Amino acid sequence: VLTQSPGTLSLSPGERATLSCRASHSVSSSYLVWYQQKPGQAPRLLIYGASSRATGIPDRFTGSGSGTDFTLTISRLEPEDFAVYYCQQYAGSPPRITFGGGTKVEIK
Amino acid sequence: QGQLVQSGAEVKKPGASVKVSCKASGYTFTSYGVSWVRQAPGQGLEWMGWISGYNGEAEYAQRLQDRVTLTTDTSTSTAYMELRSLRSDDTAVYYCARGAPSGSWRVWGQGTLVTVSS
Numbered sequence: 001v002l003t004q005s006p007g008t009l010s011l012s013p014g015e016r017a018t019l020s021c022r023a024s025h026s027v028s029s030s031y032l033v034w035y036q037q038k039p040g041q042a043p044r045l046l047i048y049g050a051s052s053r054a055t056g057i058p059d060r061f062t063g064s065g066s067g068t069d070f071t072l073t074i075s076r077l078e079p080e081d082f083a084v085y086y087c088q089q090y091a092g093s094p095p096r097i098t099f100g101g102g103t104k105v106e107i108k
Numbered sequence: 109q110g111q112l113v114q115s116g117a118e119v120k121k122p123g124a125s126v127k128v129s130c131k132a133s134g135y136t137f138t139s140y141g142v143s144w145v146r147q148a149p150g151q152g153l154e155w156m157g158w159i160s161g162y163n164g165e166a167e168y169a170q171r172l173q174d175r176v177t178l179t180t181d182t183s184t185s186t187a188y189m190e191l192r193s194l195r196s197d198d199t200a201v202y203y204c205a206r207g208a209p210s211g212s213w214r215v216w217g218q219g220t221l222v223t224v225s226s
Contacts, residue, residue, distance in 0.1 A: 033211045035153075042203055042216035043145075043153065054214060086153055090210040095167045097143070097155035097211055 002087055004100035010108040017074040019103045021087035026067050031090035034063055034072045037102075038083045046085075047072065074105070082107050110135035112142075112204050112217035119223045120194050127190040128220045130204035137185035138162045141209060144178065144189045146200040147219075156202075158209040159187060167209055194224045 001024040011017055021032070029050035035043035045054040047063035050070055060075040074081055087100040115129040130142060144156040157168040159178040166178045177190045187204055202220045205213035 031210050037153075042205075042219055043213075044216075045212060045214050048212035054212075088153075088211050092210075094170075095158065095209045096169060097158075097209075099153040099155065102152050 002089055002098050002100035004085075004087060004103045006103060007101070008104045008106060010106050011077055012108045013077050013079055015077050017072075017077055017081070017105055019072040019074075019085055019105075021065075021070040021072070021100050023068045023070075023089060027070075027089045027091075029066050032063075032065070032070050033088040033090075034061075035086045035088065036081075036083045037086065043086065077105070079107075081105065110140075110206060110215050112206060112215055114202075114204060114217040114220045117221040117223070119225065121226055122195055122224055124194050124224075125190060125192045126194060126222050127188055128202050128204075128222070130187040130189070130217050132161075132185040132187070132206070135206075135215075137180075138182055140206045142178075142180070142187040143205045143207065143209065143213060144176075145203045145205060147203070148197070148200040151200075154200075156189065161187070191222075194222075196224050198222065199224045 003022045005020045032050040034047040037043045051063045062073045064071050084102045084104045086102045111133050113131050118126050138161045141160045143158040146154050159166040175192045179188045204217040206215040207213040
């Protein structure tokens with residue numbers, strides 16, 4: 001199980017956002033992923049391998065963590081960053097993917 | 109980069125089946141797998157399963173494995189998701205995504221709304 005907190009984060013543009021993703025069991029960092037989703041759109045890959053930014057993702061997005069505790073930090077919120085963020089983990093044999101419940105970053 | 113284009117919205121009655129297609133373009137279909145993810149209205153994301161574009165090997169989420177079948181047609185570079193015995197709580201947007209079964213999916217379809225209602 002992946003637990004994301006807080007459920008909603010109310011911040012102003014320019015502020016720093018810190019999103020948490022906690023796993024019930026230790027997760028391989030290689031398989032911890034973050035997505036951004038805006039209303040009416042498919043998810044967008046932000047971070048893979050816990051800390052590697054996907055192609056085209058601005059460097060204000062930073063992923064960190066290991067074991068059971070992972071964090072997505074947005075250093076300075078831009079208007080386009082207000083969205084829902086999901087963490088995802090993979091466990092093999094048999095393969096299964098689990099998503100966290102999401103954190104909504106809304107404009108304060 | 110590649111693109112995935114999904115079939116259109118569906119309305120089904122409880123107990124019926126639905127089959128959603130996901131047509132790939134701009135890349136070699138057999139070089140990647142396709143995962144399926146669904147999202148109920150106002151809810152989070154749920155992984156349904158993954159299928160290899162190379163050999164059609166599929167893996168399913170345990171809670172859906174009795175009702176879902178993933179297939180591919182390499183001649184048309186299309187992946188399919190069939191869900192049987194539909195219930196009202198299957199109402200969701202269904203997405204396909206390109207990549208490995210371990211996640212990190214960069215390319216997604218636009219989503220297909222499936223509504224289950226009597």
